[in-house]
Amino acid sequence: MEERTIHMELCSSRKQKPESSQLEFGKVFTDHMFIMDYSDELGWHDPRIVPYQPLSIDPSAMVFHYGQSVFEGLKAYITPEGDAQLFRPEKNFHRLNRSNQRLCIPPIDEEFGIKAIQQLIALEKDWIPTAEGTSLYIRPFIISTEPYLGVAPSRHYKFIVILSPVGAYYKEGINPIKIAVENQYVRTVVGGTGEAKTGGNYASSLKAQEDVAKKGFAQVLWLDGVERKYIEEVGSMNVFFKINGEVVTPALNGSILEGVTRNSVNQLLKHWNIPVEERAISMEEVYEAYKNGTLEEAFGAGTAAVISPIGQLAWNDEDLVINNGETGDLSKRLYDTLTGIQYGRRDDPFGWVVKVDDSNIHLKASV
Amino acid sequence: MEERTIHMELCSSRKQKPESSQLEFGKVFTDHMFIMDYSDELGWHDPRIVPYQPLSIDPSAMVFHYGQSVFEGLKAYITPEGDAQLFRPEKNFHRLNRSNQRLCIPPIDEEFGIKAIQQLIALEKDWIPTAEGTSLYIRPFIISTEPYLGVAPSRHYKFIVILSPVGAYYKEGINPIKIAVENQYVRTVVGGTGEAKTGGNYASSLKAQEDVAKKGFAQVLWLDGVERKYIEEVGSMNVFFKINGEVVTPALNGSILEGVTRNSVNQLLKHWNIPVEERAISMEEVYEAYKNGTLEEAFGAGTAAVISPIGQLAWNDEDLVINNGETGDLSKRLYDTLTGIQYGRRDDPFGWVVKVDDSNIHLKASV
Ligand SMILES: Cc1ncc(COP(=O)(O)O)c(C=O)c1O
Ligand SMILES: Cc1ncc(COP(=O)(O)O)c(C=O)c1O
Numbered sequence: 001m002e003e004r005t006i007h008m009e010l011c012s013s014r015k016q017k018p019e020s021s022q023l024e025f026g027k028v029f030t031d032h033m034f035i036m037d038y039s040d041e042l043g044w045h046d047p048r049i050v051p052y053q054p055l056s057i058d059p060s061a062m063v064f065h066y067g068q069s070v071f072e073g074l075k076a077y078i079t080p081e082g083d084a085q086l087f088r089p090e091k092n093f094h095r096l097n098r099s100n101q102r103l104c105i106p107p108i109d110e111e112f113g114i115k116a117i118q119q120l121i122a123l124e125k126d127w128i129p130t131a132e133g134t135s136l137y138i139r140p141f142i143i144s145t146e147p148y149l150g151v152a153p154s155r156h157y158k159f160i161v162i163l164s165p166v167g168a169y170y171k172e173g174i175n176p177i178k179i180a181v182e183n184q185y186v187r188t189v190v191g192g193t194g195e196a197k198t199g200g201n202y203a204s205s206l207k208a209q210e211d212v213a214k215k216g217f218a219q220v221l222w223l224d225g226v227e228r229k230y231i232e233e234v235g236s237m238n239v240f241f242k243i244n245g246e247v248v249t250p251a252l253n254g255s256i257l258e259g260v261t262r263n264s265v266n267q268l269l270k271h272w273n274i275p276v277e278e279r280a281i282s283m284e285e286v287y288e289a290y291k292n293g294t295l296e297e298a299f300g301a302g303t304a305a306v307i308s309p310i311g312q313l314a315w316n317d318e319d320l321v322i323n324n325g326e327t328g329d330l331s332k333r334l335y336d337t338l339t340g341i342q343y344g345r346r347d348d349p350f351g352w353v354v355k356v357d358d359s360n361i362h363l364k365a366s367v
Numbered sequence: 368m369e370e371r372t373i374h375m376e377l378c379s380s381r382k383q384k385p386e387s388s389q390l391e392f393g394k395v396f397t398d399h400m401f402i403m404d405y406s407d408e409l410g411w412h413d414p415r416i417v418p419y420q421p422l423s424i425d426p427s428a429m430v431f432h433y434g435q436s437v438f439e440g441l442k443a444y445i446t447p448e449g450d451a452q453l454f455r456p457e458k459n460f461h462r463l464n465r466s467n468q469r470l471c472i473p474p475i476d477e478e479f480g481i482k483a484i485q486q487l488i489a490l491e492k493d494w495i496p497t498a499e500g501t502s503l504y505i506r507p508f509i510i511s512t513e514p515y516l517g518v519a520p521s522r523h524y525k526f527i528v529i530l531s532p533v534g535a536y537y538k539e540g541i542n543p544i545k546i547a548v549e550n551q552y553v554r555t556v557v558g559g560t561g562e563a564k565t566g567g568n569y570a571s572s573l574k575a576q577e578d579v580a581k582k583g584f585a586q587v588l589w590l591d592g593v594e595r596k597y598i599e600e601v602g603s604m605n606v607f608f609k610i611n612g613e614v615v616t617p618a619l620n621g622s623i624l625e626g627v628t629r630n631s632v633n634q635l636l637k638h639w640n641i642p643v644e645e646r647a648i649s650m651e652e653v654y655e656a657y658k659n660g661t662l663e664e665a666f667g668a669g670t671a672a673v674i675s676p677i678g679q680l681a682w683n684d685e686d687l688v689i690n691n692g693e694t695g696d697l698s699k700r701l702y703d704t705l706t707g708i709q710y711g712r713r714d715d716p717f718g719w720v721v722k723v724d725d726s727n728i729h730l731k732a733s734v
Contacts, residue, residue, distance in 0.1 A: 199566065
């Protein structure tokens with residue numbers, strides 16, 4: 001693609017950065033953000049880095065009414081050498097475009113998107129926290145902004161990237177979480193938008209999430225919307241079960257999100273010669289394994305929490321306590337390996353990390 | 368509830384109103400809008416009418432990421448006597464609160480909501496077009512505005528009402544439309560958000576809609592997400608079939624929207640002693656009726672188009688031409704009766720219309 005210059009407008013004063021120990025997920029944002037506009041006439045145009053600021057959007061903009069939006073989530077990490085690096089960002093941009101396709105949003109240039117993120121991260125590098133388990137969360141998203149109430153794909157969009165320094169996603173850290181199997185509500189169904197990272201999937205999950213939170217559970221485990229039988233995923237994680245030495249994770253059937261962490265876990269397991277299968281797995285099967293003592297571990301896998309061991313799984317009136325409610329060896333090994341690679345403390349045999357190159361960044365400040 | 372005053376800030380100059388003949392759906396908005404804010408501390412507060420203007424919203428606001436939003440759609444009509452009136456607005460506010468409940472949004476006071484709309488309409492009365500088939504479309508909606516990226520119900524919201532003078536929804540007017548049965552995509556599923564009027568349901572419909580539009584169809588007919596067999600609804604209408612003198616419409620099973628027009632059609636049919644059943648109806652049953660010559664009429668029913676006769680229904684490789692592709696007698700009678708009541712040209716035996724009372728409106732203009 002043609003070389004595009006990212007116009008830069010820098011803010012005059014920098015915000016105070018929060019203490020590493022005070023960091024929560026997604027509450028504080030850095031000094032700048034990236035924006036690019038789309039119109040049918042100009043395509044994606046006017047890429048720019050500007051001070052973090054409110055958006056001015058017409059109340060009739062489609063995103064407010066018909067939910068035409070997509071997003072991604074990835075992180076930037078600081079290595080022991082003080083470099084900033086990303087973990088498999090090409091996967092996120094590839095998924096973004098698949099989400100775009102499902103939501104009738106025009107694709108963005110994946111390479112350019114990664115370049116834009118690199119430039120933004122280079123500028124905001126001081127915002128990447130360095131304490132254990134902390135990182136800079138990167139949220140690219142696209143919203144439909146055409147001021148029109150007809151139900152049809154928008155002809156105007158904004159692609160935006162905002163950054164937020166984050167601590168551990170779960171207050172419990174790598175400690176096991178309690179999860180409840182959801183029988184009443186459904187997240188999505190094959191033929192719907194489950195494969196896409198779009199707002200509606202998350203909106204539809206809030207009620208179930210709120211209901212189980214009252215009972216002390218961290219998340220729900222979704223079952224499929226057709227038979228209400230097969231396991232799909234956890235709130236914002238894919239899910240894995242270790243049964244009798246073998247690992248099973250639900251296959252990509254069209255209604256679950258293809259996680260970058262899921263893919264990395266699968267690759268690591270194969271690399272370690274641990275058998276792993278992607279296939280349909282029912283809650284009955286997990287329960288059977290639990291009953292006969294072969295359910296060894298269960299864990300969620302996602303960018304925010306990396307690996308979350310599932311210590312307890314509530315299903316109807318049963319409480320499945322897995323691995324005595326403790327973090328299993330495999331969960332631990334995966335967590336250590338993944339975070340080791342992400343933070344540059346370990347070798348990266350798969351070529352997963354992408355260094356943020358700040359050498360060729362031309363800060364064309366207009367302020 | 369306590370008396371709440373709606374603060375008014377009037378715009379200094381009024382916009383030019385479009386020609387009645389030029390009106391499209393949802394492209395032009397009036398001079399003012401209604402806004403009210405919600406916070407956990409204050410509840411719904413600061414109701415105000417202000418000049419129509421862009422919203423200033425943080426890029427991390429939840430509506431942009433997790434689609435937590437709901438909306439409604441109703442119309443204001445001008446009677447032959449020059450009065451403004453609404454059609455069953457209490458139904459819309461009741462549905463809004465049911466949508467709110469599903470989406471974890473705090474309920475709004477239904478009576479106050481109707482009062483707010485009345486006040487806004489009274490102020491914008493000149494914007495209600497008077498030509499045949501035209502009206503003022505009213506779009507109440509709620510968006511989640513908390514600047515936070517955690518997946519959880521927002522703690523800040525905005526309830527907004529905007530108004531748009533509209534012509535007929537379909538360019539074809541009351542003429543029959545061509546519809547295609549959707550086999551690949553699914554709008555939603557029982558346990559999902561289908562009963563709620565929330566953005567995600569519409570976002571997920573865009574792709575199917577776009578695909579069939581290319582083949583010359585106005586809308587898709589959705590099938591259920593579980594068996595892909597039972598008829599649900601059309602894009603933004605509920606659907607009715609007249610088979611052998613009896614009318615059938617899909618029952619409210621949890622995944623279709625409970626339309627105000629649907630409810631009104633059901634009441635009219637009963638009033639007229641025309642048998643009407645709310646039950647599951649499969650596409651096979653409709654096809655069988657078509658084959659044996661008992662499928663007399665099919666039509667969609669919704670606020671935007673009132674009654675839309677379905678002249679042609681494409682299913683797999685079959686093209687069902689219904690009633691010779693012409694508007695059926697029942698469709699016509701329903702359309703005439705409903706619009707007659709809505710526009711105040713006919714008696715209103717059910718007490719459906721609500722006059723907009725502008726006598727007790729105190730314009731506390733701050734400009
Ligand atoms: C619904 C859902 N499933 C799974 C995941 C895990 O995907 P990834 O590993 O790419 O973060 C996420 C989130 O990020 C998610 O939102
Ligand atoms: C999905 C859907 N179904 C049905 C309807 C019809 O409902 P109503 O008659 O209240 O307009 C609408 C829209 O308004 C809709 O969006």
